[in-house]
Amino acid sequence: MEFSLDSLWFDLLLLSTFRDWCYPVWIFLSSSLLFRSDRDLVLWYVASI
Secondary structure: OHHHHHHHHHHHHHHHHHHHHHHHHHHHHHHHHOOOOHHHHHHHHHHHO
16 A cells, blocks of 8 residues: 555656656647636736646
């Protein structure tokens, strides 16, 4: 049980690092595909923090 819990935390840490690394790309893709205004992008950014 302890091992799987450690693995879960490791996965979360890795996912967090990956998200930070991909953040500019994600912003670009999201703004291109999903958002129609800067206001929507700002609201999404605030919600994602």
